[in-house]
Every structure is written in C-alpha cells, then in structure tokens.
Amino acid sequence: MEFHPQPTAGPATPWAFPAPERGALPGGLTVLSCHRPGQQVVAVEICLDAPLNAEPAGLDGVATIMARAFTEGTDKRSAEEFAAELERCGATFDAHADHAGVRVSLEVPVSxxxxxxxxxxxxxxxxxxxDDEIDRLVRNRLDEIPHEAANPARRAAKQLSKELFPAESRMSRPRQGTEETVARIDSAAVRAFYEAHVRPSTATAVIVGDLAGVDLPALLAETLGAWTADTAERSTVPPITADDTGRVVIVDRPGAVQTQLLIGRIGPDRHDRVWPAQVLGTYCLGGTLTSRLDRVLREEKGYTYGVRSFGQVLRxxxxxxxxxxxxxxxxxxxxxxxPALDDLWKVLRTLAADGLTDAERDVAVQNLVGVAPLKYETAASVAATLADQVEQYLPDDFQAQVYARLVETGTVEATSAVVSAFPADxxxxxxxxxxAQIAEPVKALGIGEVTVVTG
Structure with a gap:
C-alpha cells in the first residue's frame, strides 16, 4: 500500500506585532489603520477621552450609562431601528467605560x-x-449591582480598591457606580457628560482587518469624517497614590465553603523600563499551570484549582x-x-531568597513570546492592543518592543522585578x-493586622 508523502513543515516565518499607519480626519479624529491580509472581519476601536475621574461628583457610573446608550438610538433611528441595521450588517457593537476613558468597539465583515x-x-x-432608554439602562445597572456584590471575586476587587486608594480618589470606588450614584443618573446628566467630554479632536479610531481594495480615506471621510465638534485638550489625570501597608481585610460571608483570595498593591506600569522583566517574573510566579504558586498550592497541596498573579495597567x-x-x-x-496563605507567603519569601531558575525563565519566554502570533491572529486582538497603547500614551511600536525585550531579559533581572512587585511585607x-472560621488562623500568620467587614 502506498501512502501520500507526509507533509513537512516549511521554514519559520518571522513575526512581529503589526505596525499601524497614522492619519487624521478634518474634524480632528486621529486614525490608526492596520492592513491584515485574510482578516475579512474588520475590527474598529474608538478611544474616547472620557475617563472615570471626569465624572461629576455624586454621579459615579454616568460614563458607563453613556457608553451603553450609544446603541440605544440616534437622531435618525430609534433603538430598535439602530439594532436592526447593525444586524443587517452582521456587525457587533459594544462599549464600556474604564479609568482611561470610554471604548467603543465594532466588528463587521469588510463587505x-x-x-x-x-x-x-x-x-x-x-x-x-x-429619557425612557436612559431610565431602562439605569434600572438594568441597578439590577446588576446586587449580583456583583454576591460574586466573591467581584466583591474582593471592590474591597481591594477601597483599601488601596484614598477615599477621595475615583479609583477607590466601583467603576460602574454604586446604587446611590447610579440612581441619580438621568438623560440630562448623560447628555451633559457627553457634551463635555466626547469630541473627535480628543478621540482615536483604530481600524484593523483586510483592507485590500478598500479606499479607507474616502470611506472615513464619508462616515467618521462627518463627526465634528469644538476642539479641546485631552483630559489631565491626577497622580495615582495608594497605601500598600501590609494588612488583611476579611469580607465576612458566614457559611461560605470557599475563601476568595485577592492580594495586591500598585507598581510600575508600561512606561517603566522594568515592565518586560516584571511581566516575565510575574508569569513565572503565577502566570500558568507550571508557575510557582500553582505548583505548590495546586499540585503539591491541593488547596485550589488555580492561583494566578498578574499586572493590570490602571491608568x-x-x-x-x-x-x-x-x-x-x-x-x-x-x-x-x-495553610494556603502560609504556603503562599513561603513561596514569596523563597523567591526573594533564592530567585527564579533559568529553566523557569526559559519556559516563560517561550510561552509569552511563542504564543504571540496566535494571540494576535484576529483583527480584534490587534485593534484592542493598539487602542490600549493609545489610551496609555505609548508609541505605536510598543508591543513589538516588549517581545524583543522579553527575549533579552535574563533570569536575574526577572527575579529582581517580581520580588520588587510582590514584597512579602x-x-x-x-x-x-x-x-468565624478563617480569622484566627490568618491572624496567627503574622502577615498584617486583620480587620473584618460585613459582606
């Protein structure tokens, strides 16, 4: 019997994170475009300079309601008509608000x-x-809040922000508002926030996909080019301060069979030259199933299904x-x-004393750099990363440089970065x-003063 010859792999193709082309529309909108052959679903990200710290006092959540209201009708179409037109295009439309600003996302076939x-x-x-659409969105948001409070992970994140940041800082409060602040939001408040902060001169559009045969300048001129408004400077943001004094806060959930852990502090963001080494060291600590934390807490001790360490840019x-x-x-x-917290702290102290191994560093580099071509295979993933760079005031080639730096980062440098990022004290x-069950065992560990708050 004769078989067809087994296929063999071709030569490896060099890969680098895509570089966008920059332009601008007459109304002031900055445009970043990136041609990705074969990506027939085009991704569009619009970065609006409407950060959470710009929300009026007592109206936390108005940015979120505004973002959600973008699909709820225009001067030409009702909410139902707008949704029907999106469906006819085969498009998805989403928007959300965060500390950096409001992000509007669109995906649609290039045709x-x-x-x-x-x-x-x-x-x-x-x-x-x-009025009726804003009222409905407010009611929906109010319905979500109790569900979020019941979610242990969301509740832990809310408490950590409250603990870390000063009470006067917007970062200390829930990103999408509280029951009290959301209940105050009406259409007039949303309109006022929109008029104060949403304009093309401070916005950026990112467009990624197979743009062959598309006259993008003409297309943009006919669509987004029609958006005009008074010009303005981009928002200024106050410096971020936080109190990382070692301490423990227990959010009491009587009868809970599990304990949700969230341990954190603030540290360098992507502008700091330590960022690639911090990414590498953090990945070795708890970025995957082969990390130190998982190896001890999951595989050896069986305390958990998984523990992760990460760095997330705030603003x-x-x-x-x-x-x-x-x-x-x-x-x-x-x-x-x-016992789990005791072993977690032992991992941190051992890491500080003995450092990472070359093998850990090599595996982390292979995973982080080697998976990049797959991670950015879709137009949406590329567009989202480019939009992140815009919001964080980073150069267009930042992500490409990060991968180059990861390859160059040594074990000693990665160790120093992760030890600095997660000091045990x-x-x-x-x-x-x-x-009632966990307070005394935690106090005995001596990792900080223990306070109990209601859940």
Whole structure:
C-alpha cells in the first residue's frame, strides 16, 4: 500500500506585532489603520477621552450609562431601528467605560464596512439619549449591582480598591457606580457628560482587518469624517497614590465553603523600563499551570484549582506616569485558608531568597513570546492592543518592543522585578469568606493586622 508523502513543515516565518499607519480626519479624529491580509472581519476601536475621574461628583457610573446608550438610538433611528441595521450588517457593537476613558468597539465583515462605519459615526455624532432608554439602562445597572456584590471575586476587587486608594480618589470606588450614584443618573446628566467630554479632536479610531481594495480615506471621510465638534485638550489625570501597608481585610460571608483570595498593591506600569522583566517574573510566579504558586498550592497541596498573579495597567498620563495593579488571585476551601496563605507567603519569601531558575525563565519566554502570533491572529486582538497603547500614551511600536525585550531579559533581572512587585511585607490581602472560621488562623500568620467587614 502506498501512502501520500507526509507533509513537512516549511521554514519559520518571522513575526512581529503589526505596525499601524497614522492619519487624521478634518474634524480632528486621529486614525490608526492596520492592513491584515485574510482578516475579512474588520475590527474598529474608538478611544474616547472620557475617563472615570471626569465624572461629576455624586454621579459615579454616568460614563458607563453613556457608553451603553450609544446603541440605544440616534437622531435618525430609534433603538430598535439602530439594532436592526447593525444586524443587517452582521456587525457587533459594544462599549464600556474604564479609568482611561470610554471604548467603543465594532466588528463587521469588510463587505459591510461602509454601512457599519456610518452607523458608528451616527452613534458618536448624534446619540439620542432618550429619557425612557436612559431610565431602562439605569434600572438594568441597578439590577446588576446586587449580583456583583454576591460574586466573591467581584466583591474582593471592590474591597481591594477601597483599601488601596484614598477615599477621595475615583479609583477607590466601583467603576460602574454604586446604587446611590447610579440612581441619580438621568438623560440630562448623560447628555451633559457627553457634551463635555466626547469630541473627535480628543478621540482615536483604530481600524484593523483586510483592507485590500478598500479606499479607507474616502470611506472615513464619508462616515467618521462627518463627526465634528469644538476642539479641546485631552483630559489631565491626577497622580495615582495608594497605601500598600501590609494588612488583611476579611469580607465576612458566614457559611461560605470557599475563601476568595485577592492580594495586591500598585507598581510600575508600561512606561517603566522594568515592565518586560516584571511581566516575565510575574508569569513565572503565577502566570500558568507550571508557575510557582500553582505548583505548590495546586499540585503539591491541593488547596485550589488555580492561583494566578498578574499586572493590570490602571491608568497612564501623557507625561509617562501611571501605575499598574499587581495582584495574586484565586480561591481555596475554607479550612485551607490559613495553610494556603502560609504556603503562599513561603513561596514569596523563597523567591526573594533564592530567585527564579533559568529553566523557569526559559519556559516563560517561550510561552509569552511563542504564543504571540496566535494571540494576535484576529483583527480584534490587534485593534484592542493598539487602542490600549493609545489610551496609555505609548508609541505605536510598543508591543513589538516588549517581545524583543522579553527575549533579552535574563533570569536575574526577572527575579529582581517580581520580588520588587510582590514584597512579602507590603501586600494588602482581601479574603471573602467565613470570618468565624478563617480569622484566627490568618491572624496567627503574622502577615498584617486583620480587620473584618460585613459582606
């Protein structure tokens, strides 16, 4: 029997994160475009300079309601008509608010790009913000808040922000507002926030996909180019300050069979030259199933299904300052809370004393750099990363440079970065669980003063 010859792999193709082309529309909108052959679904990201710290006092959550209202009708179409037009395009439209600003996302087949960009421009240029639609969005948001409070991971994140940041800082409060502040929001408040902060001169559009045969300048001129408004300077943001005095806060959930762990502090963001080494070291500590934390807490001790460490950029400013949340998260069964924290701190202290191994460093580099071509295979992932760079005031080639730096980073440098990121005596620990069962074992560890708050 003869078989067809087995296929053999071809030569490896060099890969680098895509570089965008920059341009601008007459209305002031900055445009970043990136041609990705074969990506027939085009991704569009619009970065609006409407950060959470710009929300009026007592109206936390108005940015979120505004973002959600962009799809709820315009000066030409009702909410139902707008949704129907999106469906006819085969498009998805989403928007959310965060500390850096409001992000509007669109994905659509390239064959329907012109129509979808027209709808996007219409939503940005003339949103209806109808009273009944805003009232419905407010009610929906109020319904979500109790569900979020019942989620241990969300509750832990809320408490950690409250603990780390000063009470007057917007970062200390829930990103999408509280029941009290959201209940005050009406269409007039949403309209006022929109008029104060949403304009093309401070916005950026990122467009990624197979743009062969697309006259993008003409298409943009006909759609987003119709969006005009008074010019303005980009928002200024206050510096980020935080108190990382080592301490433990238990959010009491009587009868809970698990304890949610969230341990964190703030540290350098992507503007700091230590960022690649910090990414590498953090990945070795808790970025995957082969990391130190998982090897001890999951494989050896069986306390958890998984523990992760990560760095998440909070906000950056034009002068190159900012901060990232550095955190360790996971959950353990209630009885194992004390032992699990004890072993977690032993991992941190051992890391500080003995450092990472070359083998750990090599595996991390292979995973982080080797998976990049797959991670950025879709237009949406490339567009989202480029938009992140815009919001964080980073150069267009930043992500490409990060991968080059990761390859060059040695074991000693990665060790120094992760030890600095997670000092055993400067971490705020939030535990959501049964205080009656876990408070005393945690106090015995001596990792900081223990406080119990209601859940």
């Amino acid at each position: 329907r790009l012109a129509k979808a960009l027209g709808l996007l421009a219409e939503a940005l240029r003339a949103p209806a913000f109808a 950056s400013s034009a002068d190159g300052t900012g901060a990232a949340m550095l955190a360790i998260s996971g959950s353990v069964d209630t009885e194992s809370t004390g 400067r971490l705020v620990t939030v535990l959501v669980g049964d205080a």
